Amino acid sequence: MASILPAGLRNGVKGLDANRYATKKTVAQGMLDIALLTSNASQLKYVLQVGPKHEFYTLLVVLISVSIVLQVVSAIVAVVLSLIFNINREHHLRKANALNDTSLLFKIMGITVNVIISVFFSMEMDSVLKYNASNMTCAEC
Numbered sequence: 001m002a003s004i005l006p007a008g009l010r011n012g013v014k015g016l017d018a019n020r021y022a023t024k025k026t027v028a029q030g031m032l033d034i035a036l037l038t039s040n041a042s043q044l045k046y047v048l049q050v051g052p053k054h055e056f057y058t059l060l061v062v063l064i065s066v067s068i069v070l071q072v073v074s075a076i077v078a079v080v081l082s083l084i085f086n087i088n089r090e091h092h093l094r095k096a097n098a099l100n101d102t103s104l105l106f107k108i109m110g111i112t113v114n115v116i117i118s119v120f121f122s123m124e125m126d127s128v129l130k131y132n133a134s135n136m137t138c139a140e141c
Helices: 018-053 057-084 090-134
Strands: none
Touching: 018 057, 018 090, 057 090
């Protein structure tokens, strides 16, 4: 009976293909990284367009720039990991693990910076919305 079951099936139940899962996870993570980079670029564009009259102009420009740099460095580390190191070799494994931990550290720092950006960016957006609502005339209602 085992010979008629397709490959990857055990007791009639399909098993988890670790390589396929890892590939999907990596692609999804890459898409999220691109979305975050796009969001930061959009936020930076907005802050630069508003200019120094923005309440948190300097802080947001610095934080968004730091976030973008952290994302770029993390991407470079990922490329180095994938192109240079072969984790099947013992002497590469230690260096690859250290570089992977470094990449994780950059990601955590980037997430922390983006949480701070979100706080200050949303505070500005709230004040803009309140200002627009208070200056609305009845003709615009």
